[in-house]
Amino acid sequence: MVDGVRLSLIDETSRADHYHLTAEDKCYYLYEYTSHRDYSFSTTNNLISNLKKKPSQAGQPHYWYKGQAIGNCARSLAAALNANWLANATLVPVPGSKAADHPDHDDRIERICRLMRQPSPDVRALVRQGASTNASHEVAQGDRVTVEQLLDLYTIDEALALPPPQAIGIVDDVLTAGTHYRAMHTVLSGRFPGVAIIGLFVARRVFPDDPLIFGDV
Template identity: 50%
Template structure:
C-alpha cells in the first residue's frame, strides 16, 4: 500500500491548539504521546529521528540515518512533483542553536535527501539564536510561547531571494503548533501573499488513558 500525506482537517484540528482553520498542514504518521518506540511505526520512526548526537552510539546514529532516508523517500513520492520543483522548504529550528553539541539539522537533511533534478529548494530562513530546553523538559507553565520563540528566532536575510513561489514549513512532530505558528508568523510578514503549507513527519496524539506516564517516552526536542 502506498502511504500518503493526510490533511489536518477540522476533525483533528482541536488536537493542535495553535493552528487555525486557515492553516494548511499535512502529516505522515502519528506519534502516540506517553508511549515508547515499540508502540507503533510512528513512535519507532520519531524515536530514531530524535536520537541526540551527543548521547547516541554509532549504531544508534545508524538508525537515525536510516530514519532520515525513509522520510526522504516518503516525501519524495508523497509531495506532488510540481510542488517539489517550485516550492521553497523552510525547516523549523530545533531547540539547540548552531554550535551546540546537540544541534540537529535533521529536517534539512531529510529534504535535501530528496533526489530531484534540479535539486529542491531548501532554505534555512529561520535561525535560532540561543539553545533552549526541549519543550517537554519544561514545566507546563515554562514552555516557550509563540512570542518567546519569535524573540529567539532571526531571519537570515541572505536566504530571502529569490522570493519563494510557495513555502513549505517542515518539521518532524506537530504538537500544539507553537513552533509552526512562530515560523509562519515571521514568514508571513516577509511574504504576505505567498502560499504557506506545513509538512510534518508525524502529529502527536494521545492514547485514551493519556494521564498514565510511560517512562520510555522519548525526547521531543
C-alpha cells in the first residue's frame, strides 16, 4: 500500500464528517475506511481490521497480520510525508483505549511511528492516559468517550518533554469524530504554546452509501 500514496487534507468538503475539528486544524489522512463494512469490503478496511487486533489474541495464528499491518502503515506514512518536516518534527502517538496495566493495552500507533525510517523520526509518547476507556469502534455512539473525559485522563509525561518539540504530528489510525485529536491537541498546545501541530491518520472514516446501514459509528 505504498506505491503512489499521498496524504489528503481534511477541508471544508469533509470536515463535517469529523465534527470535533475546526477550520484551523490541519489533519491529513492516507485512505478512507468505510464504516459498517467488514474487512472484506476494501483493502483499507482489511488493513484497519488487522491493525486493531487485540494484544490478548497474540497467541492466535491470525495475529501475525497485525504486525504486517503496522509495517504497512509505517511505510506508507513515511513515503507520503515530507522528509524535511519529518526530520524536524516530533511524532506523538495517540494512546490506546486501554491503560498500561490492561491485557489489551495496545502500542500499535507508537510502533507505527518508530518504524518510519525516512529519516528515523523523533517519537515521544508525550501524552499518557491514566485509565482505560471503551474502544470507540466497539461501542455505540452514546457510550463513546468524550473530549472532556479524555482531558481528565490525559497528562504530559514531563520526562519526555525536553527538548521542546519544534513541530508536532499527532498520529492515530482512524479519524472518526476527532475526539482524541481534539483532546490531544488541547493538552499538547497547552504544554507547548506556539508549536505548530498537525494530525496524521492512516485513514478517515466515511459512511457507506446504503441508507439501511448508514449511522454514526
